Amino acid sequence: MTVPANPAPLMELRGVKASYGRIEVLHGVDLVVPRGEVVALLGPNGAGKSTTLLVATGQLPASAGCVHIAGRHANGVRADALARMGLCTIPEGRGVFRNLTVRENLRMASYSGVDEDLVLERAVARFPRLGERISQVAGTLSGGEQQMLAMARGLATDPALLIIDELSMGLAPLIVAELYEIVAAIARDGVSILVVEQFARTVLGVADRAVIMQHGRVIAAGIPADIEAELSAAYLGASS
Numbered sequence: 085m086t087v088p089a090n091p092a093p094l095m096e097l098r099g100v101k102a103s104y105g106r107i108e109v110l111h112g113v114d115l116v117v118p119r120g121e122v123v124a125l126l127g128p129n130g131a132g133k134s135t136t137l138l139v140a141t142g143q144l145p146a147s148a149g150c151v152h153i154a155g156r157h158a159n160g161v162r163a164d165a166l167a168r169m170g171l172c173t174i175p176e177g178r179g180v181f182r183n184l185t186v187r188e189n190l191r192m193a194s195y196s197g198v199d200e201d202l203v204l205e206r207a208v209a210r211f212p213r214l215g216e217r218i219s220q221v222a223g224t225l226s227g228g229e230q231q232m233l234a235m236a237r238g239l240a241t242d243p244a245l246l247i248i249d250e251l252s253m254g255l256a257p258l259i260v261a262e263l264y265e266i267v268a269a270i271a272r273d274g275v276s277i278l279v280v281e282q283f284a285r286t287v288l289g290v291a292d293r294a295v296i297m298q299h300g301r302v303i304a305a306g307i308p309a310d311i312e313a314e315l316s317a318a319y320l321g322a323s324s
């Protein structure tokens with residue numbers, strides 16, 4: 085049996101609190117992303133999912149608690165340094181350059197030291213549909229294709245952890261299912277994934293574990309089969 089060089093989870097938040105101005109919106113969040121796993125972060129609108137990602141990726145300071153990345157204390161570490169440590173975030177809304185072509189978007193994602201052609205080649209192998217649309221302006225792609233482009237851009241940096249906010253937002257169920265098959269394949273290649281969803285069902289088919297947030301707190305965490313009841317309760321509670 086081989087012992088991993090660094091057995092610490094890729095990401096670990098302990099008792100994280102965060103505020104916008106004077107208003108505290110995270111009230112002590114615990115979240116662990118083990119190596120090689122797909123973790124779904126679920127919860128209704130306003131639960132604090134995106135804010136949790138902002139703290140985890142160095143874009144918003146925690147007012148209390150700890151952020152650990154690959155076993156290293158990472159409170160106050162800047163987003164670009166975290167990126168060098170292997171974190172890659174795809175923001176809500178996907179963050180592709182709408183006026184640039186697919187090819188140009190992918191080229192811009194290849195950073196110094198990584199061959200542009202290799203980035204293109206890998207992207208097209210993973211997402212054949214992007215290959216068919218390589219010269220198309222990104223703003224004219226379908227929502228699902230834009231999400232594929234955003235994921236391809238993220239993977240160009242060879243991340244250890246890919247973080248995706250609201251992967252399925254605005255997409256038809258069939259496309260969402262297709263995207264989650266790709267997510268599962270990316271995970272099988274050894275990339276850990278933290279994916280935020282407001283509506284949960286499809287992601288549970290590929291997630292190793294799920295964490296449910298409500299009102300700035302984690303209300304349940306575990307393997308998907310074990311959190312079904314809490315999940316229903318969270319969404320019923322949110323709609324009232």
Ligand SMILES: Nc1ncnc2c1ncn2[C@@H]1O[C@H](COP(=O)(O)OP(=O)(O)O)[C@@H](O)[C@H]1O
Pocket residue numbers: 104109127128129130131132133134135136
């Ligand atoms: N930039 C901001 N300024 C002030 N309040 C914010 C800001 N962003 C989010 N919030 C508030 O923080 C809470 C959590 O929001 P958010 O993390 O975006 O939730 P989710 O991603 O789960 O929908 C909500 O009450 C929201 O209104």
Ligand SMILES: [Mg+2]
Pocket residue numbers: 133134135176249250
């Ligand atoms: Mg959000």
